[in-house]
Amino acid sequence: MSEPTVPEGADAEAPEPEAPQHEVIVVGAGVAGLVTADALARRGYDVLVLEAQGRVGGIVSRHDLDGIALDAGAESFAVRGGAVAELAEQVGLGDDLVDPEPGGAWLRLADRSVPLPKRTMLGIPSVPLAEDVIAVLGWRGALRAYLDRLMPVLKVGKDDRLGPLVERRMGKAVLERLVAPISGGVYSSNARDLDVAVVAPGLNEAMTRAGSLSGGVALRIGDGARPGSAVRGIRGGMHRLPEALRAEVERRATIVTDATVDHVERTELGWAVQAGERRWTSSALVLATPGAPAATLLASAGIPVEAAPATTVELVTLVLPPLVGAPAGSGALVAEDAGIAAKALTHATAKWGWLAEDAGERAVVRVSYGRAGQAPATADLSDADAIALARRDASAILGIAVPEPIAADRVRWEQAQPSSSVGARALQRRVRDAVADEPTLEVVGAWIAGTGLAQVVPDAKEAALRIRRERFGPQEQEDEPDAVSDDADA
Numbered sequence: 053m054s055e056p057t058v059p060e061g062a063d064a065e066a067p068e069p070e071a072p073q074h075e076v077i078v079v080g081a082g083v084a085g086l087v088t089a090d091a092l093a094r095r096g097y098d099v100l101v102l103e104a105q106g107r108v109g110g111i112v113s114r115h116d117l118d119g120i121a122l123d124a125g126a127e128s129f130a131v132r133g134g135a136v137a138e139l140a141e142q143v144g145l146g147d148d149l150v151d152p153e154p155g156g157a158w159l160r161l162a163d164r165s166v167p168l169p170k171r172t173m174l175g176i177p178s179v180p181l182a183e184d185v186i187a188v189l190g191w192r193g194a195l196r197a198y199l200d201r202l203m204p205v206l207k208v209g210k211d212d213r214l215g216p217l218v219e220r221r222m223g224k225a226v227l228e229r230l231v232a233p234i235s236g237g238v239y240s241s242n243a244r245d246l247d248v249a250v251v252a253p254g255l256n257e258a259m260t261r262a263g264s265l266s267g268g269v270a271l272r273i274g275d276g277a278r279p280g281s282a283v284r285g286i287r288g289g290m291h292r293l294p295e296a297l298r299a300e301v302e303r304r305a306t307i308v309t310d311a312t313v314d315h316v317e318r319t320e321l322g323w324a325v326q327a328g329e330r331r332w333t334s335s336a337l338v339l340a341t342p343g344a345p346a347a348t349l350l351a352s353a354g355i356p357v358e359a360a361p362a363t364t365v366e367l368v369t370l371v372l373p374p375l376v377g378a379p380a381g382s383g384a385l386v387a388e389d390a391g392i393a394a395k396a397l398t399h400a401t402a403k404w405g406w407l408a409e410d411a412g413e414r415a416v417v418r419v420s421y422g423r424a425g426q427a428p429a430t431a432d433l434s435d436a437d438a439i440a441l442a443r444r445d446a447s448a449i450l451g452i453a454v455p456e457p458i459a460a461d462r463v464r465w466e467q468a469q470p471s472s473s474v475g476a477r478a479l480q481r482r483v484r485d486a487v488a489d490e491p492t493l494e495v496v497g498a499w500i501a502g503t504g505l506a507q508v509v510p511d512a513k514e515a516a517l518r519i520r521r522e523r524f525g526p527q528e529q530e531d532e533p534d535a536v537s538d539d540a541d542a
């Protein structure tokens with residue numbers, strides 16, 4: 053059905069337009085591409101997926117260390133919106149959805165490690181004089197944060213950037229010791245660059261109502277702590293999600309791996325896609341690659357767009373002999389002035405019960421590098437030196453002498469800019485506007501939807517729906533149940 057064809061000779065004349073070989077070609081088999089392909093193939097579309105690597109899943113991938121299957125990239129998903137859990141259920145992983153262990157995250161400050169205060173939003177405390185906040189800020193910092201309650205009432209929209217807003221209202225200590233580690237560790241961003249309206253929707257309005265930033269946070273979080281921070285995982289690892297999606301897609305469509313698409317162009321009846329000498333045609337085209345290759349492919353079709361630069365992130369995973377307890381809960385975010393090169397550490401065997409079972413006596417920790425706008429401290433190191441640095445940093449973060457690893461691995465990723473960065477949404481809108489004139493072209497993935505599976509998955513489903521509407525008209529409904537999986541027959 054989808055055998056690649058060799059391009060015809062340059063002198064070939066083709067007066068009759070060639071019927072496209074496929075209804076839809078999806079370029080890129082990360083989660084965004086797989087979700088789009090699955091949603092369309094389930095509806096009976098003839099879909100071809102082309103993937104540059106020899107495997108699918110993109111950043112959601114697996115590596116095996118000392119016989120333990122681990123996530124090499126994403127290891128959880130945000131519960132917000134419910135789209136990822138719904139997808140997991142759809143591909144048969146519903147019974148394997150798991151919550152992290154209750155240890156919670158810690159902060160590694162310059163002088164000590166402390167649990168992340170409970171009643172906070174993005175690190176901003178709702179109660180500046182709470183005991184767990186004083187433990188982080190000290191009395192001086194906490195009293196400065198409390199001044200927020202006494203300052204004149206805020207005007208909406210005065211600061212659209214998180215960093216300056218926090219510093220002005222609550223002081224440097226809240227910014228540097230609480231908000232900055234979360235911005236760097238969770239969003240790979242500088243707090244200065246995070247857009248309050250995106251990263252904390254409703255906070256501006258709540259501040260105006262409450263008359264202070266901490267009061268606004270209190271209104272937003274209500275009785276719960278850290279809204280939007282809830283994450284879940286999949287027993288066995290997040291990499292099971294693209295593996296299951298691959299199986300679903302391959303029941304109805306074709307995935308060609310080791311096919312790096314380098315050129316796309318319009319044809320009379322749709323699109324032609326080329327990977328070196330191989331060429332395929334389709335009625336509709338979905339680009340599901342990261343930003344840089346997508347911009348190159350769009351340019352090849354005469355659609356110039358700008359992609360925001362991605363942040364390079366490196367993860368060093370260490371499999372260790374048993375550690376006593378969980379010295380920093382499920383992991384720690386590191387303050388920039390802590391004198392530690394790593395930006396965060398995940399104590400994976402303390403975070404995930406299933407992994408602790410799989411690992412037996414062994415401990416697994418993952419140390420991450422690469423703050424926004426800076427190359428990871430590991431970038432120029434050999435693997436052995438990067439692993440040695442990760443071991444030293446893990447010792448500093450956990451406050452114990454981390455033993456010689458049993459096994460270790462180092463992985464490099466390019467992380468798309470979060471849509472929470474100031475200016476990111478405008479840039480994404482410009483890309484969407486640029487492709488809007490092409491009803492048979494869709495662009496999906498983290499660079500356009502925002503980083504994180506909770507953003508990528510619903511966006512990819514919407515793109516699939518737009519393609520269906522293009523073909524069948526507006527009677528296609530977003531909430532229509534997808535066609536029953538063939539699994540139901542088994």
Ligand SMILES: Cc1cc2nc3c(=O)[nH]c(=O)nc-3n(C[C@H](O)[C@H](O)[C@H](O)COP(=O)(O)OP(=O)(O)OC[C@H]3O[C@@H](n4cnc5c(N)ncnc54)[C@H](O)[C@@H]3O)c2cc1C
Binds near residue numbers: 108109345497502
């Ligand atoms: C280290 C790290 C940890 C993360 N942790 C989490 C987490 O815990 N939870 C969470 O929700 N999110 C997490 N994220 C973010 C999340 O992983 C991504 O937002 C999401 O996986 C992006 O999916 P995607 O399909 O858009 O892109 P990708 O996963 O990058 O997939 C793009 C695919 O396109 C292919 N491709 C590229 N160029 C071409 C070409 N020319 N031709 C054909 N194919 C091509 C690539 O090989 C790749 O397979 C993390 C990200 C990183 C970097």
